Amino acid sequence: SLSSVNSISSLEPMSQCQNLSELYLRKNSIPSLNELFHLKNLPRLRVLWLSENPCCGPDPHRYRMTVLRNLPNLQKLDNQAVTEEELSQALVDGEEITAPPAKRNLENGCPEANESSTTECTMEPKSEHLNFTLEETNKIREQLGMKPVPRDKFSSFSPRETDGSRKKRNNILNAILLLMKELDTEGLEIIHQTVGKRLQALQKKELQEER
Template sequence: MGKPLTAELIVQKTKNDQLFQIKNLNLWGNDIDDLKALRQLPNLEVLSLSVNKISTLKDIGCCQKLQELYLRKNCISDIKELRYLVHLPNLKVLWLQDNPCADHPNYREIVVKYLPNLVKLDNTTITNEDKQNAQSVNILEDDFEEQTQNSNILNRPKSSLKESPKKQPYIFNQQEQQRSVTPEITQNQQNILNNNKNIERNENILCALLSLIKELDDSSLEVVKKEIDRKLQKNNLKRIL
């Protein structure tokens, strides 16, 4: 059984009690299974939640400024959870590898089609060939249409609701999504790619270490533990100074 994300944990990890100011949040390996607290982070841009117990992306859909999302080794089994990410126009980097949903035979094509603004998926750059292959995928339309219409109604001004009581049909295609992206996002695309390198590197190192630890005997584990303790003490001393 996991635990919910709390404001206290966010403050502990970021050393910042002004939640609206937080742009980068790393919660790698905390047994988190509830993300409702993300609603308090309207300016979040980079979110790392790998190695937790997350099964739904619903609350992540509230992070409208999110640019990078790392979700490796969680419990996301339904590929339709992607519908909660379709209204994140800034999202350029997504890692869903090692989730049950990634076993879907058309996993990559589905993600590329329904999140056409992505630049990188699972540490692999999305190519023109990926986009062409994605065009042949024709599933999830009803689910995405319903989620899109519901989101539009929730985000629409009250006056607009009175004037437009009828639901408008939603056309989900790459051109529509590209038109929703602001010029600023396009110009900053290279900056986003550069910023995610450190996070990707850390994720790869952590996964490699976890794999190696399984092969070590007790004496070797003791050596690793001492080195970790030494490193943590050194880092804490730097913060104090």
């Protein structure tokens, strides 16, 4: 299960969590019900708390019906039990979500738009990607009791990546950060040891490549 109030804006990282059974996302920043697309293939998800997000909109009935139409295996939504009558009604009143939210253009960071669209967007500086990645990396290291990576060493700390691999890595990082909140001391200690060994191996490899 995941904690509420985390400023989460995308559910894409959850799409890889096949064993997730409870998801608590109340009071976050999820903008659209289209994000539910990322939860549709989670076979064990039974409890979802999504209230007080922007995606809920002004119509609570439409919101609940849409969630239940797309996630019919839920047993509880927003701390309220799901009934068979609701599931049947959701087939009529709910909106079927068949695609994820609009992807952001990999080259300029803008949402992909049709030719008729007048949406304007400026290119994001590459440094923003670096700052985000460095911040996420150091957040994990801090939670594991490890020293942060200095900014001047960060470019060599991480191999060059394509936008696609960076996005995949960021999704994994987000999922790890969320799931770590559920670990006890023993679990965190195991992660700490594993990460330490992995870092030693990578640093040893980098030293060998520099020679």
